[in-house]
Amino acid sequence: MRQEREHGLMQAVEEPDIERDDLYLLLDSAALPALQIIYQHDDEPHLELLYRGTRHESMLECSPVLYSLAGQHLMWQNRERWQAAGLLLESAASIDDLASHLRSLLSVRLPSGELAFCRFYDPALSERFFDSLTQEELSAWLGPVSGILLTTEQSEWRGFTTNQISPGRTADDEGWFSIHPEHLVHWQQQERQRFIQRLINHFSADDFHEKSAPDLEAVVKQRVHEAEAFGIEAEQHLFAYVELALQFPDAIDSPEVRTGLTNKEEPAEHRLARIEACLLGLHG
DSSP, X not given: OOOOBOTTOOEEOOOOOTXXXXXXXXXXXXXXXXXXXXXXXXXXXXXXXXXTTSTTGGGXXXXXXXXXXXXXXXXXXXXXXXXGGEEEEEESSOHHHHHHXXXXXXXXXXXXXXXXXXXXXXXXXXXXXXXXXXXXXXXHHHTTEEEEEEEOTTSOEEEEEOSOOOOOOOGGGTTOSBOOHHHHHHHHHHHHHHHHHHHHHHHHTOOSSOOOHHHHHHHHHHHHHHHHHTTOOSHHHHHHHHHHHHHSTTGGGSHHHHHHHTOTTSOHHHHHHHHHHHHTTOOO
C-alpha cells in the first residue's frame, strides 16, 4: 500500500541567507543563458554542468548548471535575471557529490520501462512534482539535499526543508527513480484543475454570461464534466464547448443539440463546428 503524497509540501518561506555555505543554485539553461549570466556576475564561479560526463553530453550547451551561490552578492542582487528558471538547493554535500546525485535524476523510468527526461529543475514544474511524491520517495529523491526554495510568478519565496538526509546516488545510477501510474494520474488531475482555473479566469473577464464568480465556477466545472462525457477531451475543444454553453445555455441543452454531441463516431471538432453553426443560425 502506497504512502500518502506530500500534498502542500512547499510553504511560504523567508528570503534565504546567501552567506550560508550550503546554498546552491540550479539553473535551467534551456530557459536562459545560465553560464553567461553566472560569468557576468562571478569571475571564478564554482559550478558543474550536469550533462557533463553523462549520456546527454552532446547537449552540453543546454545543460542544467549547478552553481555555488554562497556569498555571491552580485549574483544575488541581480536575481530577477535568473530566479524564474532556477531552484535554490540547501545541502551539506560538496558540489561534486551533489552534482553526481542530481545527474542520477536527469532521467526517470516510466511505467513502460523507458527512460524520459525529468525537468525537476524547472520551477514551473518543481512544486507539483515534489507534491506528487510519497514521503519515502521524496527522501530517496532528495538524497543529500536538505531544502529546496523557488520563487513564484509573484516573486514570493516558497520552499521546504527536511532532516531526512540519505546517501546520494552517482551519475551511473541515472534512471533509478521510477514513475508509477499513480504519479501520472496525479499529474493529469493537476493539469485538469489548472485548465479549469484558466477557463474560469478567462470567462470571468467577459460580461456576456452575467454570472457571479461562484456561479461561473460551478457552470464551468459542470460543462467541462459533461463535455468529457461526450468524448470532447482536447483543451481547445473543451474551451469551445464551454464558450458555447455560456452563450447559449438553454439551446445547448436541447434534445437536438444533445443528440449531435453524443455521436462519438464523429470527430469532436466536427460536432462542435456543426453545433456552433446551428446555434449561431449559420446553416441552411
